[in-house]
Amino acid sequence: MYLSLSMGSTECILLAVMAYDRYVAICNPLRYPIIMNRQICVHMAAVSWVTGCLTALLETSFALQIPFCGNVINHFACEILAVLKLACMSSLLMDMVMLVVSILLLPIPMLLICISYGFILSTILRISSTEGRNKAFSTCSAHLTVVILYYGAALSMYLKPSSSNSQEIDKIISFLYGMFTPMLNPIIYSLRNKEVKDALKKLLGKVSSAPSL
Template identity: 75%
Template structure:
């Protein structure tokens, strides 16, 4: 079966567990709404509050917007399937969904590395921070992350959809590229190399840059004499480090494990975690571990309450 003859794909999802499917749908829908609310609030306060117009929050706005897009692309097929009682998705819809998931996930990997570099400059070179992380540099770093993420996703998606297929039933709840590649009639050396190069480019290399950045940050913090100074420095990094651990931990377990190490059922739950749970936790983590964000939220709420009383 050539890809050009496929007009739609069947998403099996969790259909073999009907009771679990209902529970997962309700949980995912609730988490999706929390993700939309949390990330929208984070974007709003970062834009409206003058004190938060810094490089760190500029990258945070990008991350929050990316999480909204990423979760939307991941959770939409499940919601549509449950509401319409149809488990099929058009070829173009599957291609678009796969591309968006890959583009958002790839860009997030790079953006987290850029955020680690930002923290490194802020803590290790505070006097040079305004010059080294000026508006132009921040825009270039963010734009570079988006461009590389979108181009690698386009390469992966276009290459995957040109493989000859021996079926149209995807054993997943979304058009995930690894699940789709299992439908290929023959192995493709070119596709294998593309997946390997992209995986290395977007996972171990950014992770290495993050580890190097935090190694320098740790050495700098330990040299700070003031306990309050050390505590403040740690607090500015702890939220980002928590998000990095959650995201890279699940992504690495998904894309850099041997294909026979886990079943496809395990892959579904891993995808569900980093596609739904992690984007929901990101704004919560940044809010709970950041006094500036909590202060901005309180000011925004007080302003709204006061305006309503008037």
């Protein structure tokens, strides 16, 4: 449970950090090497990991202090929301911890991402050449795709009323942001690479030209 929470929490913060990186690259391209130097990148990555690990430790510590009435988790993994459904009694403190951490890791980074892309869109619309606009959109497309997939599933999971969906739907949502989206990340980010695009076109060409049985 701790590993799952720490990885997911860190991902939320890293996506916000990456949005800031895109903002600097498009809105301040000449100053990018100065603003996003190696030391700043290391510090931002370290803050993301430390924050993710500490929030996960906080949630896990409080969750394990609650008395449980069963030991069978109706989920693919040891997901904290599924574990809390086994609690014998409601805990106001645990509910508050979950709410504060959820707000810290979901709406706040999402707001920072939206602000960054607001400035990015404003800058792109001022670019006169079509090639320049396409290049700027290409810089952001992969990250924006991952943000929509990851945050869309995570927000619907953690910020919804507990009775609004069944446990089976919770499993599907958890699978989307916990496994499916991370598996797609290498493909999504690699599609900006020309060699990868050419290889994918060749593969699709072979598949479409293959004789049907």
